[in-house]
Amino acid sequence: MPERSGQGGASRSTRGTAGRGSRGATERRGAERARRRPSNRPPRDRGPRDHAALEARAARRRTVLRRGIAGVVTAGVVAGLVWLLGFSSVFDVTDVEIAGTSPETLPAVRDATRVAPDTSLLWLDTSALDARVQTIPRVATVDVRRSLPHTVTVTVTEREPVAAVPMGTGVALVDATGFAYRTMPAPPTGIPRLVLGPGLAPSPSDPTTVAAVRVLAALPADLRSKVLELRAASPYDVSFTLDGGRTVRWGADADDARKAAVLGPLLGRPGSTYDVSTPDLPVVS
Incomplete structure (x- = not known):
């Protein structure tokens, strides 16, 4: 009889230990699942420092965005100006106006101020035109000016005999x-x-x-x-x-x-x- 009683106590002790271990494992699994589940608690209020950091990051993003947009716009404007000034016909010379010449001198001045087709008024070498007109013996002075968008104005002063x-x-x-x-x-x-x-x-x-x-x-x-x-x-x-x-x-x-x-x-x-x-x-x- 005593021997059976001892065996029963050992069995109870074993079952008690096993029960406690099972409960501990269950509790650990429950805690793990709880950590994995999204919390229904309201988010923690952020302090002034957190708000300042967020504002700073947002400001940096806005600055980068604005700079990127400005760069794209500037590049487009520059490309448009290069095309307009260098390759378009918007400012091509279409007329040369001559003033101050006598009928005898006019043909020579007209020949000296001929401008090649498709020449932009903006890139016209007025000094070269001036020099060509100055080679005409009867010309004392000449003034060559650009008149936007298409005209070259040539004003001549002829020599007067003394x-x-x-x-x-x-x-x-x-x-x-x-x-x-x-x-x-x-x-x-x-x-x-x-x-x-x-x-x-x-x-x-x-x-x-x-x-x-x-x-x-x-x-x-x-x-x-x-x-x-x-x-x-x-x-x-x-x-x-x-x-x-x-x-x-x-x-x-x-x-x-x-x-x-x-x-x-x-x-x-x-x-x-x-x-x-x-x-x-x-x-x-």
């Missing part, structure tokens, strides 16, 4: 700089003859030519219109003949304004030769 230098069977017209730009059979009305010293040719680089045209420029307009002929043997020996046959000895190209001021009243005196080469001591003979 004297006519005998050359061969005709004369060469000389402007106020001493440049000989045109030959004619005879001087135009109102243009005096200019006789230079032996071996001299009219040129802006010739001191004698320059002296002669400077003397003419120093005279009042009413007196200048009475000059029939100038003689310039050198820059220091200039004289001219007025209508009526009177002669003026000017001397050197110096003190021109003073000499012109003295000559006016001096011509009121009777005489045939008026010497103002020394303006403080003029002589009438």
Whole structure:
């Protein structure tokens, strides 16, 4: 009997231990399932730092997005401008307007300002056009401008004759700089003859030519219109003949304004030769 009782106690003890182990395993599985199931509890309130971090991340995303959009738009605008300015016909030259030329000079200026087809006004080399027009002898100055969207405006100032230098069977017209730009059979009305010293040719680089045209420029307009002929043997020996046959000895190209001021009243005196080469001591003979 005692032996059976001991066996029964051992059996109960074993069953109790097994029961506790089974319950523990069950509890662990239940806890694991509970951890895996979504919680129905409301989310934990985020603090100010969490909200600030979220706002910062959102701001960075917005900045990246804006920069990306701006980059795409900028690239599109640049590509459009490159095409518009460099490859489209929007600004092609279609008209060249010329002003300031005489009928005799106009054809030469028109030829010099021809523009190749499909030339953009924006890329037009106005300096090259200017240089071509300047090669025309009768042109003193030229101004080439762009007029959007299609027009080139060319304004020309032609040379004006101040004297006519005998050359061969005709004369060469000389402007106020001493440049000989045109030959004619005879001087135009109102243009005096200019006789230079032996071996001299009219040129802006010739001191004698320059002296002669400077003397003419120093005279009042009413007196200048009475000059029939100038003689310039050198820059220091200039004289001219007025209508009526009177002669003026000017001397050197110096003190021109003073000499012109003295000559006016001096011509009121009777005489045939008026010497103002020394303006403080003029002589009438």
